[in-house]
Amino acid sequence: MRFLQSAIFYTAYLLFSLAYIPAAVFLGAPVALLSLSHRSAQRITRWFIHLYGAITVRLAWPWIRFRVVNRSGIAPGEPCLFISNHQSVGDPYLLGLFPYEMVFFANRWPFRIPIIGAFAKLAGYLDVQTLGPQALREKSARLLGEGVAMFGFAEGTRTRTGGLGAFHTTLFRLALEAGVPIVPFCIAGLYRIIPRGSAMLRPGTVHIHALPALRPSDFEHLTAHQLKNKVWNLIAAELALLEGGTPCS
Amino acid sequence: MDKQQVAARIATLFETEFEIAPDRLLPDAHLFQDLGLDSIDMVEMIVVLQKEFGIQLRDSEEARAIRTLGNLHDFVFNEIGKPAAGVSADPRP
Numbered sequence: 001m002r003f004l005q006s007a008i009f010y011t012a013y014l015l016f017s018l019a020y021i022p023a024a025v026f027l028g029a030p031v032a033l034l035s036l037s038h039r040s041a042q043r044i045t046r047w048f049i050h051l052y053g054a055i056t057v058r059l060a061w062p063w064i065r066f067r068v069v070n071r072s073g074i075a076p077g078e079p080c081l082f083i084s085n086h087q088s089v090g091d092p093y094l095l096g097l098f099p100y101e102m103v104f105f106a107n108r109w110p111f112r113i114p115i116i117g118a119f120a121k122l123a124g125y126l127d128v129q130t131l132g133p134q135a136l137r138e139k140s141a142r143l144l145g146e147g148v149a150m151f152g153f154a155e156g157t158r159t160r161t162g163g164l165g166a167f168h169t170t171l172f173r174l175a176l177e178a179g180v181p182i183v184p185f186c187i188a189g190l191y192r193i194i195p196r197g198s199a200m201l202r203p204g205t206v207h208i209h210a211l212p213a214l215r216p217s218d219f220e221h222l223t224a225h226q227l228k229n230k231v232w233n234l235i236a237a238e239l240a241l242l243e244g245g246t247p248c249s
Numbered sequence: 250m251d252k253q254q255v256a257a258r259i260a261t262l263f264e265t266e267f268e269i270a271p272d273r274l275l276p277d278a279h280l281f282q283d284l285g286l287d288s289i290d291m292v293e294m295i296v297v298l299q300k301e302f303g304i305q306l307r308d309s310e311e312a313r314a315i316r317t318l319g320n321l322h323d324f325v326f327n328e329i330g331k332p333a334a335g336v337s338a339d340p341r342p
Contacts, residue, residue, distance in 0.1 A: 133288070133289055155285075156281075156282075157282075165282070165283075165285075166273075166282065166283055166284055166285030167285050168281075168285050168286075168287045169267075169285065169286070169287050169289065169290055170287045170289070173289065223268070225266075225267050225268035225269075226268055228268070228285070229268050
């Protein structure tokens with residue numbers, strides 16, 4: 001049964017991608033090229049990525065269901081930093097369920113994937129492994145100044161155990177320097193549906209909770225490490241509530 | 250100073266500088282993956298270790314091989330044990 005479900009999903013995903021990606025290139029490229037500004041071109045690219053994610057997650061219905069709760073209090077167009085746990089390769093698609101123009105902090109490898117890497121570059125995603133701290137700071141500040149929401153997986157990589165791993169400090173330094181709200185973002189259930197190292201899908205429910213945003217006045221007195229621990233504790237508590245598990249570190 | 254004392258002082262530094270809970274400071278904890286340090290943290294770590302132990306840490310094969318907290322304990326312990334820690338034995342200016 002699981003094999004059949006997986007086969008149906010991946011076939012639908014493949015067919016959809018084969019139709020959508022060329023359409024995005026042929027429709028999006030002229031619009032982006034004709035648009036008046038680099039900003040508009042990036043916005044169009046992000047819109048195509050957002051729609052791709054929104055449709056992809058719905059292809060998994062009814063075996064995989066999504067419960068979205070947005071308690072962030074962040075309005076579309078408000079600059080902020082979403083900080084999430086990372087459960088599965090499917091996590092980035094989930095952002096299609098939220099109404100924000102998002103830019104990802106990513107590792108080097110997504111930029112090397114043909115077509116997807118090109119879209120990531122066009123959308124202005126930031127490669128945290130290649131950019132130095134200064135360039136990362138400057139590019140983030142510019143994007144936030146444009147009213148973009150930025151999104152990063154604070155563990156830096158997918159969980160190996162299903163639990164919440166250690167957070168890296170980089171994103172918290174950026175939030176303190178930029179003085180923008182932080183939205184703790186919790187993904188629960190997807191690790192069991194697509195565990196690391198497996199392509200086979202299991203039926204289940206994914207909970208995606210954007211927790212109430214921490215405003216700069218809530219954390220400006222903290223060090224980056226204290227802020228990191230605060231956000232880690234918020235996500236860990238939500239994860240434990242949703243999965244009934246215990247954090248791993 | 251024995252290796253246990255070095256480890257205890259490093260643990261205190263990690264607690265105060267990086268806000269890492271003592272129960273996570275295990276010798277096999279990976280500095281990046283398990284303790285969440287990043288490149289800027291590593292620079293901070295070098296500065297505080299130099300200050301704490303009065304040693305001069307330089308780029309070397311041994312330093313580049315550090316992956317875990319246990320590796321760091323060994324490295325600092327060896328550096329302390331050197332006659333003039335981190336200073337070249339070569340007398341030339």
